[in-house]
Amino acid sequence: xxxxxxxxxxxxxxxxxxEDPRNLALQSADGLLEQNDEASxxxxxxxxxxxxxxxxxxxxxxxxxxICLIILAIVVVLAxxxxxxxxxxxxIHGWWMWTYAQVPDVINGGEPTLSLVPxxxxxxxxxxxxxxxxxxxxxxxxxxQSLMIVFLAxxxxxxxxxxxxxxxxxxxxxxDAVLMRLTDITIIVPFYLIAxxxxxxxxxxxPAFLGIFLGALLxxxxxxxxxxxxxxxxxxxxxxxAKVAGASDARIIFRHILPNTVGVxxxxxxxxxxxxxxxxxxxxxxxxxxxSPDTSLGLIISQYQAAFxxxxxxxxxxxLFIVVIALTINFIGDGLxxxxxxxxxxxxxxxxxxxxxxxxxxATAAAAGSAS
Amino acid sequence: MSELLxxxxxxxxxxxxxxxxxxxxxxAVDGVSLSIDTxxxxxxxxxxxxxxxxxxxxxxxxxxxxxxxxxxxGADVTHPDAAARRAFNEKVQFVFQDPMSSLNPRMTVExxxxxxxxxxGAWDRVTGPARVVELLERVGLPAQFxxxxxxxFSGGQRQRIGIARALALDxxxxxxxxxxxxxxxxxxxxxxxxLMDLRRQQGLAYIMISxxxxxxxxxxxxxxxxxxGVVVETGPADEVLDHPLHPYTAALVSATPPSSPDxxxxxxxxxxxxxxxxxxxxxxxxxxxxxxxxxxxxEVVPPLEPVGxxxxxxxxxxxxxxxxxxxTESAA
Numbered sequence: 001x002x003x004x005x006x007x008x009x010x011x012x013x014x015x016x017x018x019e020d021p022r023n024l025a026l027q028s029a030d031g032l033l034e035q036n037d038e039a040s041x042x043x044x045x046x047x048x049x050x051x052x053x054x055x056x057x058x059x060x061x062x063x064x065x066x067i068c069l070i071i072l073a074i075v076v077v078l079a080x081x082x083x084x085x086x087x088x089x090x091x092i093h094g095w096w097m098w099t100y101a102q103v104p105d106v107i108n109g110g111e112p113t114l115s116l117v118p119x120x121x122x123x124x125x126x127x128x129x130x131x132x133x134x135x136x137x138x139x140x141x142x143x144x145q146s147l148m149i150v151f152l153a154x155x156x157x158x159x160x161x162x163x164x165x166x167x168x169x170x171x172x173x174x175x176d177a178v179l180m181r182l183t184d185i186t187i188i189v190p191f192y193l194i195a196x197x198x199x200x201x202x203x204x205x206x207p208a209f210l211g212i213f214l215g216a217l218l219x220x221x222x223x224x225x226x227x228x229x230x231x232x233x234x235x236x237x238x239x240x241x242a243k244v245a246g247a248s249d250a251r252i253i254f255r256h257i258l259p260n261t262v263g264v265x266x267x268x269x270x271x272x273x274x275x276x277x278x279x280x281x282x283x284x285x286x287x288x289x290x291x292s293p294d295t296s297l298g299l300i301i302s303q304y305q306a307a308f309x310x311x312x313x314x315x316x317x318x319x320l321f322i323v324v325i326a327l328t329i330n331f332i333g334d335g336l337x338x339x340x341x342x343x344x345x346x347x348x349x350x351x352x353x354x355x356x357x358x359x360x361x362x363a364t365a366a367a368a369g370s371a372s
Numbered sequence: 373m374s375e376l377l378x379x380x381x382x383x384x385x386x387x388x389x390x391x392x393x394x395x396x397x398x399x400a401v402d403g404v405s406l407s408i409d410t411x412x413x414x415x416x417x418x419x420x421x422x423x424x425x426x427x428x429x430x431x432x433x434x435x436x437x438x439x440x441x442x443x444x445x446g447a448d449v450t451h452p453d454a455a456a457r458r459a460f461n462e463k464v465q466f467v468f469q470d471p472m473s474s475l476n477p478r479m480t481v482e483x484x485x486x487x488x489x490x491x492x493g494a495w496d497r498v499t500g501p502a503r504v505v506e507l508l509e510r511v512g513l514p515a516q517f518x519x520x521x522x523x524x525f526s527g528g529q530r531q532r533i534g535i536a537r538a539l540a541l542d543x544x545x546x547x548x549x550x551x552x553x554x555x556x557x558x559x560x561x562x563x564x565x566x567l568m569d570l571r572r573q574q575g576l577a578y579i580m581i582s583x584x585x586x587x588x589x590x591x592x593x594x595x596x597x598x599x600x601g602v603v604v605e606t607g608p609a610d611e612v613l614d615h616p617l618h619p620y621t622a623a624l625v626s627a628t629p630p631s632s633p634d635x636x637x638x639x640x641x642x643x644x645x646x647x648x649x650x651x652x653x654x655x656x657x658x659x660x661x662x663x664x665x666x667x668x669x670x671e672v673v674p675p676l677e678p679v680g681x682x683x684x685x686x687x688x689x690x691x692x693x694x695x696x697x698x699x700t701e702s703a704a
Contacts, residue, residue: 237468244432259479
């Protein structure tokens with residue numbers, strides 16, 4: 001971009017505008033490099049990678065999320081191997097000496113036999129209840145059931161919430177009105193009433209049914225949040241740009257709007273999943289969810305709440321697992337949200353940023369040279 | 373040169389419900405006629421709220437025209453069906469004012485520029501990335517920027533990305549909605565030069581909407597001056613800006629600061645505010661602020677009449693062509 005070329009440009013439109021200060025600015029702009037944002041020095045490592053791989057890589061760099069993912073994986077493996085799998089006709093026996101349904105003799109009032117110094121697991125490490133059930137077997141079985149319910153409910157509620165919320169927000173008008181009234185109805189109908197009716201009709205439903213059932217009722221918050229986000233994003237210029245570029249409605253929703261709502265979706269979905277553990281406990285307590293002799297974490301807690309002062313271990317262990325599951329899911333969600341956000345600066349050292357900045361400057365200089 | 377796009381008596385009205393429940397109609401654009409030839413650069417100027425952006429947005433169907441007709445190469449595209457709209461958008465693209473919000477923050481530059489190609493099924497795994505690199509180079513950005521995200525770029529670079537996206541389908545017409553008003557002067561110059569180069573090299577036509585008279589003078593051949601939803605004057609850019617016929621154009625030109633301390637300008641100060649677009653004045657819309665207004669202005673709407681030399685004006689009391697120019701150079 002030379003000054004001569006500029007003059008050629010302006011004589012094109014017939015202006016001998018030499019006295020214009022803009023042209024002076026043009027002159028000084030000649031050779032002037034564009035200033036780069038501080039932000040442009042990020043993400044050296046993402047060069048040339050697909051979005052999926054960038055997200056994975058950034059997620060693995062999120063320390064808290066990685067630790068939580070490992071802990072959750074240990075919990076899952078422990079729960080499913082120790083008690084085996086007994087669902088959908090598949091039966092695999094676990095490695096633990098008791099199953100959740102066995103009733104051995106009560107030893108020493110059911111006190112836990114686990115001791116750390118000297119380390120010894122004993123015969124009932126987490127104790128026994130009044131009848132004699134082994135608490136480790138009970139808690140592991142409960143964890144299995146609760147995990148299945150939580151993940152199913154999370155998937156179902158996220159799917160319904162995101163679908164309805166984005167359709168309502170994007171299309172607006174009567175579609176929005178109908179879908180939002182549907183949401184309002186779902187919110188105002190008493191949750192435990194539906195649970196009671198469905199519980200009575202189906203009776204002792206398995207975790208799969210329970211998870212889908214909970215998911216089908218817990219999507220309302222997410223639907224409203226997604227709708228709100230979509231309403232705001234729909235007015236943004238990049239959505240209009242996509243329209244001018246010829247993108248279809250589905251393409252605009254899936255490629256332009258929803259990726260920008262990932263933060264809200266993940267946060268809301270993980271919160272719903274942790275809340276589901278407690279909701280499941282409540283409806284199991286009322287007798288509409290998982291029923292004895294099968295068990296879930298919520299059911300164990302509600303069954304033994306009277307024993308809190310005399311046999312606290314009946315309370316501590318299932319409680320600990322509920323907390324661990326809820327916490328790890330939330331931290332993993334946090335890590336996922338950060339990984340999906342391209343503006344995150346996590347994971348670059350100061351020196352890497354400086355090198356990155358110099359590289360950007362060189363590239364810009366080269367481009368400015370070749371463009372003119 | 374053949375006629376590319378023609379807008380006849382375009383009206384875009386927005387209805388708004390007030391607190392009282394009464395419907396108010398905002399006449400953002402109220403009878404605009406324009407035409408643009410191939411490889412021509414048309415400027416639309418006017419103050420904020422005069423409907424220039426709405427006109428541009430209606431041309432690319434971001435707003436629905438209430439009345440009027442838009443035709444492209446003779447074919448009516450006022451209310452196109454989905455297929456006609458796609459065909460139209462393949463040839464007419466839009467560049468947005470704010471380069472920050474017109475790029476999706478979650479997409480890489482490559483996916484942003486490739487979006488029109490993908491939407492039109494012209495994306496190919498092998499040739500696609502090469503095409504993106506070619507577009508980046510055409511707007512003066514290095515190829516390695518393709519895998520970066522919009523937040524990593526400065527305003528000028530982002531606007532170039534926006535232009536590269538608009539060029540992806542090899543359009544014949546670009547509608548630019550204040551493409552440089554969010555940029556500082558030195559970067560403005562780079563973007564404007566880029567546009568002029570593209571026009572020379574590719575035979576592109578563009579409609580540039582701006583409130584900056586110097587920008588418009590620099591890059592366009594012909595301009596249309598808008599006031600309160602109507603065109604009040606059109607003609608070759610230099611002619612109109614140096615010898616305005618319509619009092620409003622004269623006031624607009626005189627409001628621009630002189631570009632040199634040796635230049636002397638008579639400042640025309642307009643009285644009052646821009647009237648509401650929901651209740652425009654009768655007759656000539658400018659009469660409430662015009663120092664030359666008489667009774668006839670309140671009663672008869674002045675038509676946009678050609679006066680020779682490719683110029684037209686809508687005024688009952690135009691400034692004479694022979695009158696001393698507003699833009700005077702006093703010899704040092």
